[in-house]
Amino acid sequence: MKESSPASHQQQRKDSVDAPRSRLARLTVNHAAIVENWRFFKQRAPSAAVSAVVKADSYGLGSVGASRALAQAGARVFFTATFGEALLVRKALGEGPQIFVLNGPSEEDAEQYAAPKLTPILNSLAQIKLWNARGPAGLHIDTGMNRLGIGPEELAQAAVALKGAALALVMSHLACASDVKSEMNAVQLRRFVDAATLFPKALRSLASTGGVLIGPDYHFDLVRPGIGLYGSGGLDADNPPLAAAATVEAPIVQVRDVEQGETFGYGATFTAPQKMRSATVAIGYADGYLRSLSGRGYGFLGGARPPILGRVSMDLIIIDVTGCAEAQPGAMVEFLGPNVRLDDLAALAGTAPYEILTTFAGTVRKTGARA
Numbered sequence: 359m360k361e362s363s364p365a366s367h368q369q370q371r372k373d374s375v376d377a378p379r380s381r382l383a384r385l386t387v388n389h390a391a392i393v394e395n396w397r398f399f400k401q402r403a404p405s406a407a408v409s410a411v412v413k414a415d416s417y418g419l420g421s422v423g424a425s426r427a428l429a430q431a432g433a434r435v436f437f438t439a440t441f442g443e444a445l446l447v448r449k450a451l452g453e454g455p456q457i458f459v460l461n462g463p464s465e466e467d468a469e470q471y472a473a474p475k476l477t478p479i480l481n482s483l484a485q486i487k488l489w490n491a492r493g494p495a496g497l498h499i500d501t502g503m504n505r506l507g508i509g510p511e512e513l514a515q516a517a518v519a520l521k522g523a524a525l526a527l528v529m530s531h532l533a534c535a536s537d538v539k540s541e542m543n544a545v546q547l548r549r550f551v552d553a554a555t556l557f558p559k560a561l562r563s564l565a566s567t568g569g570v571l572i573g574p575d576y577h578f579d580l581v582r583p584g585i586g587l588y589g590s591g592g593l594d595a596d597n598p599p600l601a602a603a604a605t606v607e608a609p610i611v612q613v614r615d616v617e618q619g620e621t622f623g624y625g626a627t628f629t630a631p632q633k634m635r636s637a638t639v640a641i642g643y644a645d646g647y648l649r650s651l652s653g654r655g656y657g658f659l660g661g662a663r664p665p666i667l668g669r670v671s672m673d674l675i676i677i678d679v680t681g682c683a684e685a686q687p688g689a690m691v692e693f694l695g696p697n698v699r700l701d702d703l704a705a706l707a708g709t710a711p712y713e714i715l716t717t718f719a720g721t722v723r724k725t726g727a728r729a
């Protein structure tokens with residue numbers, strides 16, 4: 359790898375002004391990987407339509423690019439959380455694909471669904487009333503999550519209120535989908551099947567990423583993978599790893615030879631057990647590299663997995679590059695991607711892959727798709 363100073367990195371970006379671009383860490387989205395993962399779900403749920411959940415800007419990876427790539431590959435149904443997100447996706451996709459808004463209509467936006475042909479998910483009796491059958495909608499039935507949806511005691515009332523309305527979909531959401539063995543899954547499945555009999559004409563949808571992997575009983579007419587499209591899941595023996603949709607890299611700014619007994623970083627939490635070579639890298643918690651990865655995370659460089667030494671600081675981390683010839687100033691170190699798996703990183707950070715992606719996305723610079 360050619361040597362380059364941090365200054366020259368800044369130089370290359372002198373035309374860019376927004377905050378993420380002023381940083382040296384960068385996030386690259388691989389749209390081909392997102393499509394590959396979507397096809398994996400098609401394979402796993404051959405009897406169902408496979409939608410794409412693109413809420414929160416496609417989990418931080420950019421809903422415009424992801425939606426376009428998925429639509430091009432044949433995705434016809436998309437889910438966003440908010441009305442505003444759905445507008446963005448409609449603009450990106452043009453007419454055709456169906457776009458559901460999971461949060462459902464509000465007083466402010468209910469009138470505005472028609473023109474861009476967006477479809478709300480109705481989550482309460484109040485939303486059913488507000489929507490007032492002004493167009494096709496989906497219905498969310500709560501089967502145990504107690505977050506959104508019509509509860510069991512309101513079902514009969516909802517069925518009456520929706521009589522004659524165009525119901526495109528009845529759906530529910532699993533609380534424990536990522537745990538195949540959880541008894542909660544079967545409980546929710548049973549409740550969903552029972553409740554859905556009240557709406558016999560509507561398509562049925564229950565499974566998010568985890569639900570698809572639980573098995574065909576959970577697939578119904580439409581499945582709703584989100585995080586799986588972006589590379590989480592499938593790390594057990596039965597499932598191949600999904601493709602990494604995001605790569606986060608940052609350049610080395612300095613390499614040091616350190617004597618035995620020296621300590622590294624804030625709090626001096628790591629002491630060199632012997633002579634070591636360390637590299638200081640331009641990524642920190644200000645870039646979304648979580649501080650909880652202090653002493654736990656690792657990078658990938660030249661086929662090695664250099665561990666983090668001591669604490670993650672705001673703009674910098676220190677890694678152990680002893681014996682790694684590739685460790686030179688300017689060399690890019692991977693911190694998430696094909697070699698540093700999303701689920702692995704989440705486990706090390708003590709959080710969920712969802713939070714890893716969305717935390718990076720707000721801070722590190724996004725670069726164009728790598729096909």
Ligand SMILES: *Cc1c(COP(=O)(O)O)cnc(C)c1O
Pocket residue numbers: 411413460530531565566567568582583584585586
């Ligand atoms: C976020 C969400 C999904 C997607 O879940 P993943 O675990 O990311 O696959 C599906 N359905 C609903 C209602 C959701 O809120």
